[in-house]
Amino acid sequence: MDSITIIGMTSIIIAGLTIAIGSIAPAIGEGNAVAQALRSIAQQPDESNTISRTLFVGLAMIESTAIYCFVISMILLFANPFWNAVIG
Template sequence: MTDLVWIAVVSIFTAGLTVSFGALGPALGEGRAAAAALNAIAQQPDSASALSRTLFVSLAMIESTAIYCFVVAMIVLFANPFWDTILQATTAAAG
């Protein structure tokens, strides 16, 4: 297996693992926050707007960790610095 293939294989696997494992925590955390928000609105309908605002800020914070994972997966798939370096080296060697 050439060098390029090793990097490709690990990059593909890492991208999938990162984004799928990284979905676990945020999804559970957002589910909990949303559940609390729904209970809170049912209990205090007059504060619905304040609760919604707090919920959205919290969801954004939690979602950020999922987005870190998505960003890293995209970097690994489409802007992989190691792949580029090795690809140039290989091309140069073969050129």
């Protein structure tokens, strides 16, 4: 196997696994936060505005970890410095 094949193969594998593994925890964490938001709204409807606002800030923080993974995954596919080096 020459360098191009190896670097290409590795980039494919890691691009996929990074987003696959990296999407596990955010989805579970967000499910947990959303579930609790719904429970809180049912319990204290008058505070639904505060609850929604806090929920959205929290979801944004949690989603950020998924986005870190997505960014790395996209860099590996379309702006991979090692691929550019071996292809050059």
